[in-house]
Amino acid sequence: MYHYYYDGPGVEVAPAPPPPAPETPRAERPAEPEPVPEPPAERKPRRKRSEGGAAAVLLLLTLALGGLAVALALQARPLDVAAWSYSEDDGGSVQTVVADLELQRYPNGDGTTLILADRPETEPLSLQEIYRQVSPSVVSITAALPLGVSQGTGVVMTADGYIITNAHVIEGAFRADVSLEDGRSFEAWLVGSDETTDLTVLKVEADDLTPAVFGDSDQMVVGDTVVAIGNPMGEQLRGTMTDGILSAINRDMEVDGNTMTLLQTTAALNTGNSGGALVNDQGQVIGITNMKLISNVSDNTLEGLGFAIPTTTVKPVVDALIADGVVTGRPTLGVTVRTMYDFEKTEYGVDHGLLVVSITAGSGADGKLEEGDVLLTANGADLHTIDDLMAVRDGLQAGDAIDFAVRRGEDTLTVAVELMEQYQLEG
DSSP: OOOOEEOSTTEEEOOOOOSSOOOOOOOBOOOOOOOOOOOOTTOOOOOOOOSOOOOTTSEEEEOTTSOEEOHHHHHHSOOOTTTOOOOBOTTSOOBOOOOOOSOOBOOOOSOOOOOOBOOOSSOOOOHHHHHHHHGGGEEEEEEEETTEEEEEEEEEOSTTSEEEEOHHHHTTOSEEEEEOTTSOEEEEEEEEEETTTTEEEEEOSOSOOOOOOBBOGGGOOTTOEEEEEEOTTGGGGTTEEEEEEEEEEEEEEEETTEEEEEEEEOSOOOTTOTTOEEEETTSOEEEEEEEEEEESSTTOOOOSOEEEEEHHHHHHHHHHHHHHSSOOOOEEOOEEEEEOOHHHHHHHTOSSOEEEEEEOTTSTTBTTBOTTOEEEEETTEEOSSHHHHHHHHTTOOBTBEEEEEEEETTEEEEEEEEOEEHHHHHO
8 A cells, every 4th residue: 555655844755655556545635626617608707743644544535625516606606807708719609718817915914913812711611602602703715716616614813804714725716705604705815825734814804803712722632522613515504513522632644745733523524614613612713624534445434533723833824824925944855755665776776765756846856856866865864764854854944955866777966956945836
């Protein structure tokens, strides 16, 4: 079986397939939406280190909570006149859709920060009290994509319209709309998004929203009562609350080649819950729900394995996104590597090294390294494991270079690769 690992930002670790390779479990995002039926010609255009990962051998880990709605929902929704235009060929039968594929950006740097409150030493609230207190702060998000819509959840951070959600909810969107519990709806601007932590901050023009109270997730312990409030199935079941316990803390989960350290909960999460609130028994949001674990084996049913981004992770990321629009300080090589089997070492004529599996376009490694290269040393240190490479990289910053000894075919080369900020590769 393949195992996908990612040891911090910058170097992805590819699977080392033992021969023969069996079927591969994969980390996947939701499936692409169905194509949108072409709009009628007469229509006028209008203006998302810890206890270790779960057993990935039998499991399919998916960011499944920010579901993609049917394409018809987008067709029926009024669209921004600046984002869409239509044209016909001579026979009047072909229409072309032209889209501005980026959300409008909101100015950064107004000094707003996320405040985490201490957990009160008072009696727990009832479930009904928690819902009444928190539900006005939980919003529905509909993100318009070129070929469909993504529906998810968000949590109001400030009365003047800062909203926290998951990055995968608005990924690829050119427009996002936020609907409140009271029925009002606002078009949202993008403040900043961070794929590594799966967090995004949006902004709407309002001054009377109900902000959630955010608590300190470090003050939670396994067994604490929690509830999740969000929109499973999008608008169909919006405002749903499910209860459970905090079943693990600091759980490392790997998805799309990236490791996230998350809270694990038995509170039921489903498609559409992405970006919603995980709340303690004092009505404080202590996590942003973002994924669940499902099985890729037909007779292996999994229940009660939901995850949320702890607020101790949310705060520094949100603060950075509001201040600068990006999170800095994550140097990346832009290569995917894996350890080698003994037979591969014999084939390559080496006794150690890391095999380069892929290279990210536009990274410092692009044009310097090639797929199939073997990295023998980094800044003079022998590379036997991924941790050896991480130890070299972790002492450096973006703009610094790592000198590799590289085995390429029959030759041994010296190649210098400059580290980049990870956000630059994420766009």
